[in-house]
Amino acid sequence: MFKYKNDSFNRCTSSTLTVTTTASNNSATVTATGGQAPYTYLWSNGGTTATINNLAEGTFNVTVTDAAGCAKTGSVVVSNSSVTVTDIDGNVYQTVVIGTQTWTQTNLNVSKYRNGDTIPQVTNQSTWANLTTGAWCYYQNNTANGATYGKLYNWYAVNDPRGLAPAGYHIPSDAERITLTTFLGGESIAGGKMKSTTGWNSPNTAATNSSGFTGLPGGCRNDYGSFYFIGETGYWWSSSEDDATNAWNWGMSCNTGGVGGGAIIKKAVSQSVASRINVFFFSYLTKTVIKLFYFRKSFIILEDFLGNLIDILIFMKFQSKC
Template sequence: MIRLLYVLMILFTLQSCSKSEDNSLQISTLSDIDGNQYNAVKIGSQIWMQQNLNVSHYRNGDPIPNVQDPVQWYNLTTGAWCYYENQTSNGTVYGKLYNWHAINDPRGFTPEGWHIPTKNEVDILRSFLDNGENAGYKMKSTTNDWLSPSTGSDNSSGFTGLPAGYRSNDGGFYSSKGSVAIFWGENPDSQTSQDKYNYTLLSNFTNLYNSSSIKEMGYSVRCVKNY
């Protein structure tokens, strides 16, 4: 009887450990003002969305304009979004691309309790994921969205970065879907600069890069949960 109880205790312990390992990424859910559903994952001390933002309204209900015309996009001084190549099917997978004016609008468009990450928060993420050397490898999705040449990925962080490409200010053309993921962020140290902060994943590199570009570019958005 004692031996049987001992065996049962071992089996219970192994099952508990296995369950803990299966749930190690601690997935949760959230929604935006449009009712779009997102998964979120705990990475270190932070909680990040696992999908790109796909909302089309500010938090007060005002619409964010969908601007397809390239000349109009170039001349904007207010917030706007678009789908890559203006194709709804791209939005289903990759979410929307936003200009920086949408990021900076005081009405806000992130889900309640979530915000655009700061450079410092991205640096914390990078440091937790191997100080940038292999952070990108751990953040990129393992699907075939990433085109060759590619360094591959294991998505061990759960971030699930997808190569949504971007929209240029120059002619409003679309580029690099399958090769690059660029996300808007905020950098309080450069608020007076024309160049605005973003962070980037590339198909053929394992790093997570800091960068900057002008307000009229169209990039993806990931949100991080308020502390």
């Protein structure tokens, strides 16, 4: 009896090929990793290079095929003009398209709520430790850190109904962060694609910034008013509460290529913030601006599980202080 065996299907089922797409103005780029190089590219407009230029606005699909014949697809939304957002202080934030979301490439640096009310700057350690209202600070109260990393905000500022994000934007939920990291291949590898290639302490493991997210290690200020981990770890608030005491945050480390996170005490802790545009059902572009992270353990492949476990242990070390 003849029995057909689809070797190509079996081989490609376990392929490690992944693709990441980004857009800038009127161009789109796909980055392929894993699988077997070299790669070939086929865009929905007929383009056959990793980057295609002079595009009209719209959604572009791409298929990447590796030397083993395995293929993965991706899509990206392209705008003809540079997308920026301006906060109430006049700060302008450049953005980057990742999948169907648009994110800022720098952290929030605003000193007022959306309605114009001032957010207090608190430098004193004991005052910070006893806050129950919104506040911000620079890391080590050094204004020079703000130019690179933005301001650090406590949970009360993030959750204030007057709005921390620019008009039309909001602080995304943890679920919205999951959309980002899933698109980038999962928590175990998304961090490397999201970290800036400069500004981190060595070894800055796996950092390529292939997504254009440009995450930086702004550190944090804990609920006792002490500062930790600038250059080593970046933390970002989400808008998602875990319970009455804790809220979800996420972060990246110079020592891993993954993303990790969990619930952290709301009281007085400060971390970086960006913002996400309000989503309308018929909008073709989801503009996401807050930088977040969450970490889900994978038990499907032993290698993934061990890698994630290392990330979790490292992040738990950080969380013990911030």
